[in-house]
Amino acid sequence: MTEPEVAGSDPTLIQTRAYQDGDEWIVNGHKWFISGAKGAQLAILIARTEDDPDIPQAANSAFLVDLPAEGWEVVRDIETLSGSHNHCEIRITDLRVPADRMLGGRGQGHLLGQSRLGPARLAHCMRWIAQAETALDMMVDRALHRYAHGSLLAEKQGIQWLIADSAMELYQGKLMVLHAAYRIESGLPFRTEVSMAKHFVANSLWRIIDRAIQVHGALGYSTDTPLAGMLKQARWSRFADGADEVHQMTIARETIAAYKDHGTTRAATGDLPL
Ligand SMILES: Cc1cc2nc3c(=O)[nH]c(=O)nc-3n(C[C@H](O)[C@H](O)[C@H](O)COP(=O)(O)OP(=O)(O)OC[C@H]3O[C@@H](n4cnc5c(N)ncnc54)[C@H](O)[C@@H]3O)c2cc1C
Numbered sequence: 255m256t257e258p259e260v261a262g263s264d265p266t267l268i269q270t271r272a273y274q275d276g277d278e279w280i281v282n283g284h285k286w287f288i289s290g291a292k293g294a295q296l297a298i299l300i301a302r303t304e305d306d307p308d309i310p311q312a313a314n315s316a317f318l319v320d321l322p323a324e325g326w327e328v329v330r331d332i333e334t335l336s337g338s339h340n341h342c343e344i345r346i347t348d349l350r351v352p353a354d355r356m357l358g359g360r361g362q363g364h365l366l367g368q369s370r371l372g373p374a375r376l377a378h379c380m381r382w383i384a385q386a387e388t389a390l391d392m393m394v395d396r397a398l399h400r401y402a403h404g405s406l407l408a409e410k411q412g413i414q415w416l417i418a419d420s421a422m423e424l425y426q427g428k429l430m431v432l433h434a435a436y437r438i439e440s441g442l443p444f445r446t447e448v449s450m451a452k453h454f455v456a457n458s459l460w461r462i463i464d465r466a467i468q469v470h471g472a473l474g475y476s477t478d479t480p481l482a483g484m485l486k487q488a489r490w491s492r493f494a495d496g497a498d499e500v501h502q503m504t505i506a507r508e509t510i511a512a513y514k515d516h517g518t519t520r521a522a523t524g525d526l527p528l
Contacts, residue, residue: 255300255367258286258343263500265300265364266310270346272301272317274353279303279317281325281349287494291328291342294321299346300363307361314363318355325349336486372438372448375495379431379455382491383424385484386459389466390420392481396470407469416465423458430454433524446508446522449501456491457498463488 260267270283281301291297296318303315319326329343358366394417397408407413434447463485467474474481492498505522512522 255285256287257284259284262287263497265367266313268300268302268314270299270301272303272315272351274303275350277353279351279353279356281317281346281351283346284344285346286332286343287341288344289339289341291344292331292340297321297326298357299351300367304361311364312361315360316357316363316366317351318357319349319351320355323349335489336483368445371495372444373435375448375452376431376435376438378491378495379427379451382455382459382488383427383431385488386420386424386427386455386462389463389481389484390417390424392479393417393420393462393466393469396466396473400469400471413469416469420458420462420465423454423462427451427455427458433526446505447524449496449504452496453498453501453505456488459488459491460485 255265255268256262257269260269270281270285272279272281279301281299283301285299288297299317299319300314301317302313304313307313325347326349327345327347329345331338332341332343334341394408397413397417398406400407403410408417430447430451434444434451437444437447463481467481467485470479470481473479476482509519509522513519515521
């Protein structure tokens with residue numbers, strides 16, 4: 255989906271175009287940060303197919319592309335803050351896709367993306383929770399073994415606050431993910447809950463790893479432990495699959511709408527019997 259020339263946060267700006275030619279679509283465009291592209295046998299490609307949609311969100315369609323294909327070029331595996339991890343730049347030139355390889359209907363690309371992104375964001379959260387838990391385990395272990403100024407670090411209130419804040423955030427993140435997953439499974443609206451979970455877990459991941467590094471001192475900054483690598487990896491979680499600010503925009507919109515509709519914001523804060 256994402257393209258270097260336009261803001262990925264706003265899919266209505268997508269420039270990759272598909273034109274119908276008999277029983278095929280011809281696609282031209284440019285993508286980047288396409289995870290897993292190298293070696294992939296199948297791509298889901300989002301391209302603009304509609305010139306005058308009823309709503310801007312109905313301009314794009316999704317295509318299944320069998321790979322490798324003529325007109326589909328993996329330009330490079332993009333080097334990132336934490337190295338290269340198969341997030342590729344793709345050049346698409348006169349790529350021909352059979353009409354029956356359109357996924358869903360014309361103009362449904364955005365809709366399909368939204369339904370995929372709900373569970374996918376929670377899958378990210380689950381991996382981030384595991385990373386944060388590892389960082390907290392390491393923080394506590396180090397605090398139990400490092401001695402300074404007459405006591406172990408674990409006995410110092412300043413370090414206990416770092417541990418307590420991290421434990422509380424981890425617990426909050428787990429509950430948010432479980433509740434958002436419950437809403438998806440139960441067929442209830444889940445957009446706000448998933449946005450909240452994704453934003454919260456992504457940000458607490460950074461904070462918890464950062465605290466673990468602090469408790470490790472110079473060792474935490476070195477590459478002798480996994481923490482430095484984990485921190486670099488954690489950074490992308492705040493903008494991939496929806497930047498923080500875009501999730502905040504969704505959360506605020508739903509919170510204001512709940513108040514307007516019901517005279518209370520309760521429906522936008524989990525709609526829980528509390
Ligand atoms: C590791 C990684 C893997 C990725 N994998 C994929 C993939 O497989 N497929 C794919 O299609 N994309 C992928 N992406 C791209 C990702 O989805 C985009 O980075 C994301 O959608 C943001 O788009 P952008 O980078 O163009 O940033 P922009 O849209 O240019 O946004 C930049 C910044 O502007 C701010 N901003 C944007 N909108 C608003 C707003 N309304 N209000 C306030 N501030 C705002 C935010 O701070 C945001 O971080 C990946 C990215 C990374 C880093």
